[in-house]
Amino acid sequence: MSSLPSFRLMHPTSASGAVVMLCENPASRFIAGGTDLLPNIRRGLLAPPVLIDLGSVDELREFSVDANRARFGAGVTLASLAADPRVLQSLPALAQAALAVAGPTHRTVATLGGNLCLDTRCQYYNQSEAWREGNEYCMKCAGDTCRAAPKSARCFAAFSGDVAPALLALDATVELLGPQGLRRLPIRDFYCDDGMVSLALATDEMLVAVEVPISDGWSSAYDKVRVRGAIDFPLAGIAIALRRDGEVLSGLRIACTGVSSRPELADSLDEVIGKRLDDAAFTMIEKCVRRCVQPMETTVVSVPYRRRVTPVLARRLLQRLWESE
Ligand SMILES: Cc1cc2nc3c(=O)[nH]c(=O)nc-3n(C[C@H](O)[C@H](O)[C@H](O)COP(=O)(O)OP(=O)(O)OC[C@H]3O[C@@H](n4cnc5c(N)ncnc54)[C@H](O)[C@@H]3O)c2cc1C
Ligand code: SF4
Structure with missing residues (x-):
């Protein structure tokens, strides 16, 4: 797994404050325990510029x-x-x-x-950037074909x-x-x-x-x-x-x-x-x-x-x- 890309961390103290931050930063994501989100960021599956930490709410x-x-x-x-x-x-x-x-x-x-x-999971998706690049990515992230069902127009993760x-x-x-x-x-x-x-x-x-x-x-x-x-x-x-x-x-x-x-x-x-x-x-x-x-x-x-x-x-x-x- 690669290192984390940089991001800004925001600390709301109320739920309504967290929603305001989300609306003002449309590409942001909530982070709670981080046990799913952080591995996914490390794998390059997403790169939110802002994380809104719910730990202080x-x-x-x-x-x-x-x-x-x-x-x-x-x-x-x-x-x-x-x-x-x-x-x-x-x-x-x-x-x-x-x-x-x-x-x-x-x-x-x-x-x-x-x-x-929790994000949905698939053996072709929950992999490192290098693995996915070597396997031509898939439709859920950066690719255009489903590896699990190549003729499918939808993702089955x-x-x-x-x-x-x-x-x-x-x-x-x-x-x-x-x-x-x-x-x-x-x-x-x-x-x-x-x-x-x-x-x-x-x-x-x-x-x-x-x-x-x-x-x-x-x-x-x-x-x-x-x-x-x-x-x-x-x-x-x-x-x-x-x-x-x-x-x-x-x-x-x-x-x-x-x-x-x-x-x-x-x-x-x-x-x-x-x-x-x-x-x-x-x-x-x-x-x-x-x-x-x-x-x-x-x-x-x-x-x-x-x-x-x-x-x-x-x-x-x-x-x-x-x-x-
Ligand atoms: C080795 C390993 C094993 C695991 N095994 C399991 C398992 O057996 N079963 C299982 O269910 N999970 C498993 N997980 C996944 C994960 O640990 C758990 O699902 C955990 O409960 C996720 O909660 P979190 O608070 O850490 O979520 P985070 O990682 O902080 O967030 C997960 C997602 O939810 C969003 N989110 C968080 N809070 C909110 C909110 N209040 N409103 C809207 N969106 C929100 C985040 O933006 C993110 O997209 C495993 C993870 C690892 C690394
Ligand atoms: S598009 Fe196919 S290969 Fe990719 S995550 Fe979905 S089911 Fe898996």
Whole structure:
């Protein structure tokens, strides 16, 4: 990796001040923990002349959990989400997903906002400048052809954040601040199926917080498959929230990550609601999960492996969660 190019660093002390700086410096970028942004700058994938450091914005670190809802500022670190007893108790999928990100030193500085706004990843893109030059670049940066799917007009780089699927399964809402004020968006509408522009975040907006409802009777969990168990992006990740009424499934949401350009909720799960979780239900659920899985040759493991492992991961996690209820 090459050295960092020079840039100006700005230090807002409020979220609205940060948005003003962003509007006044259109090519600037927010930097939170910097654990994704700085490696990407070093690789020459972007070269913002101005970085707006969110580390001095106290309001972004607000953290509250009560009986009905939780609200986390975008600057809350993943380490604190993973360790908070209230999150562990009420929103276990969120704590498990935060704990599954990278390694311990990353998680002490990496933030919720940075994780949700992570750039999409691809083995032809997350490489040094020299590597990419030697391989004629690709459409996502400096080239004109997709290396993973050369005939494709679109980029299939995979969204590989761990926390987004947990928040999808938990039915969270994101709060976005722009020059016109605050808007709230269900997190399922925050992601676009496009490896180039994967966020429904305007260029003059920032993510300020995430709100998560807490409902009685629901349990949740997250699990992922990765190459190195101690530190790695998900090759496939699954988050599940479910409600069990005796022998019957009375609520179910399943979300995937790492297997397409956006984290995605499986649809048509209503068909198994009100039924027993038997083999027929598992088969139906696996079918629904498989429909979210559109991996391309963007990682070191094969496409057929990621296609097969995702529904298996969902089945095992669901079984575990069901039996623990
Ligand atoms: C070795 C290694 C392993 C990793 N493994 C994983 C992994 O297993 N799972 C995983 O999910 N990630 C992984 N990551 C990526 C990264 O560490 C995490 O996703 C982390 O949570 C990013 O948060 P950050 O605060 O460091 O973001 P930053 O790097 O500061 O920012 C990331 C992006 O978000 C934007 N941004 C930050 N905050 C805001 C905001 N409030 N509003 C709008 N935009 C914002 C930035 O401009 C930037 O584009 C890994 C990284 C490394 C280096
Ligand atoms: S999917 Fe294609 S265009 Fe997108 S980063 Fe990978 S090689 Fe580049």
